[in-house]
Amino acid sequence: MPTILVVPLLWAWIAGCSPHSASAPPASSSRTAAQLAWPVPAGWKHETIPFPLDFAPGLPFRGTEELRFAPGFFQPDSSTYWSYAFAWSLEDPPRFDADTLAPVLREYFSGLAQAVGKDKYAMDPARFKVELAPRIEGGRRMLAGLVRSYDPFVTGAPIDLNVEARLRERPRGGPPVLTFLLSPRPFGDAVWAELHACEAGLRWE
DSSP, rough: OOOOOOEEEEHHHTTTTOOOOOTOOOOOOOOHTEEOOOOOOOOOOOEEEEEEEEOOTSSSOEEEEEEEOOTTOOOOOOOTTTTTEEEEEEEEOSSSSSSHHHHHHHHHHHHHHHHEEEEEEEOOGGOEEEEEEEEEETTEEEEEEEEEEEEETTTTTTEEEEEEEEEETTTTTTTTTEEEEOOOOOOSHHHHHHHHHHHHHHHOO
16 A cells, blocks of 8 residues: 655645645634644644634534644554544534534534545445443543544545544633544554543643
């Protein structure tokens, strides 16, 4: 399988141009986005995309999405394939419950897959589903579940991603930040320790 170089990452694919020639979108100037600081783990890739998202224009949010990609994200034979984290720093975030976030994530992933895959791969719209349920972790509520989607970047094949979502309150007030961790690996796999460590590094400037 050919090596795929991915700087920048999602934006280059969505724009339909070479990753080497695409320029990243301008960063949001919103106050909420400016306060977010999130170190990039060694060997990981990162990207910032402003809301509204071109690939999911139906999501009515303003702010930024910060993404952190594990080193083997685009390599199907890697233990970190499709393993990544993203954080939404939004002016008016959605409610943090399963009934609200499940359809939001469904629109996000179906829009992403169809914007990137375009006419390269056949995708059944009915396959895009998100199942979330509340869990308690360290005395805090989180959401965990499954995203049923496709890999539009490399294989075009269906992919099931385990997902964890958390609500991070800002220490000095303001809208909270939503964080999402995803991987096709089962919960408890070693990759989840890396994802948790990545998410734990999120801070505010």
